[in-house]
Amino acid sequence: MNDNEVIVYKLRQIKNMLSGYLVRVLPQYGITPIMMYTIEFLRRNAEAKAVDVANEFGLTRGAVTQLLDKLEEQGLVIRKPHPTSRRSLQIHITNKGNELVDAILNAYNQEIDKLIKPYSSDDLALLRQLLDKLPL
Amino acid sequence: MNDNEVIVYKLRQIKNMLSGYLVRVLPQYGITPIMMYTIEFLRRNAEAKAVDVANEFGLTRGAVTQLLDKLEEQGLVIRKPHPTSRRSLQIHITNKGNELVDAILNAYNQEIDKLIKPYSSDDLALLRQLLDKLPL
DNA sequence: CACAAATTGCTTAATTACTAAACAGTATAT
DNA sequence: ATATACTGTTTAGTAATTAAGCAATTTGTG
Numbered sequence A, B: 001m002n003d004n005e006v007i008v009y010k011l012r013q014i015k016n017m018l019s020g021y022l023v024r025v026l027p028q029y030g031i032t033p034i035m036m037y038t039i040e041f042l043r044r045n046a047e048a049k050a051v052d053v054a055n056e057f058g059l060t061r062g063a064v065t066q067l068l069d070k071l072e073e074q075g076l077v078i079r080k081p082h083p084t085s086r087r088s089l090q091i092h093i094t095n096k097g098n099e100l101v102d103a104i105l106n107a108y109n110q111e112i113d114k115l116i117k118p119y120s121s122d123d124l125a126l127l128r129q130l131l132d133k134l135p136l
Numbered sequence C: 001c002a003c004a005a006a007t008t009g010c011t012t013a014a015t016t017a018c019t020a021a022a023c024a025g026t027a028t029a030t
Numbered sequence D: 001a002t003a004t005a006c007t008g009t010t011t012a013g014t015a016a017t018t019a020a021g022c023a024a025t026t027t028g029t030g
Helices: A003-029 A033-044 A050-057 A059-071 A095-116 A121-132 B003-029 B033-044 B050-057 B060-072 B093-115 B123-131
Strands: A076-081 A089-093 B079-080 B090-095
Touching: A003 A095, A003 B093, A003 B123, A033 A050, A033 A059, A033 A089, A033 A095, A050 A076, A050 A089, A059 A076, A076 A121, A076 B033, A089 B079, A095 B003, A121 B003, A121 B093, A121 B123, B003 B033, B003 B093, B033 B060, B033 B090, B033 B093, B050 B060, B060 B079
Parallel strands: none
Antiparallel strands: A076 A089, B079 B090
16 A cells, blocks of 8 residues: 555544544433534534534534524523524523533543554654644 | 644544545435445455444444345345354345445545645655554 | 515424344354 | 353334424515
8 A cells, every 4th residue: 555545544544433432432421423513513603503503514404403402401502592683593502511522522632642642742743744734 | 732732633623524524425325324334344354244243333233134134225235144153144245335335435535635635745654654653 | 665585493294223122043051 | 951142133112313394584676
């Protein structure tokens, strides 16, 4: 295999490892991947409406209604009136929601840290430089 | 953010990008991620039984029965009698199954290739060396 | 301005992927 | 030989999702 093929293969392995970890661990926190991703998305986009969540994840608006129902039942988010449009929602993340996602991300990042444990600090700096070039 | 944090963040972005691509593209091929992964697993483990598929993906045996039903309906695999144990199955991937997965992997790898397009061949060699150190 | 068209969120019925539990046939171990 | 374990299947139920339609609101246009 040439460099290119090996790199593609390794990136897939990284993806499978990370996906697998999330799927195994999230049930312990009582939420699903889409619930986790939604809260993360709302953190990065505080002004996002329900329809934005639908577009971000390729869900229907109906699915988002029910997703928000569950998140709200668990006290992770609160639906609020939108400040400028009465047909839209503004979705507020509760302290509980933020703390839950922080805890999950913390555990998740520790898992990823295990991956890069073999690297020296020189390697890490080099890897960072290389990853910074990715068009993400 | 220090090197470590940036790397963890970038690895997550890579994972999200790859997962998202698969989820968007697989429906066009008429199969689901688990169907795709199952055929890939069976390619790497020609002697695998249904119960091995269940263990590999954390499914119940009942779920695998139905998964194989679908794969067989679409002509992607064939259940065969196991050569040594009459209570087990041997699962044969058809030409159609192999060709389908080849086509998907080809498209998928091209997508990943886009990611690493910015790299010079020196960068690629370096990146490969670094990725080779990952404990995967 | 008036009113048609588009947007937004919600509801409901159906679909899909899955589990849990029970079953039948087969293999293993004592 | 007989109990125990393994393998795959079936069935009923659950959870996440879509599609389609509704109501309220907003936007665009004559």
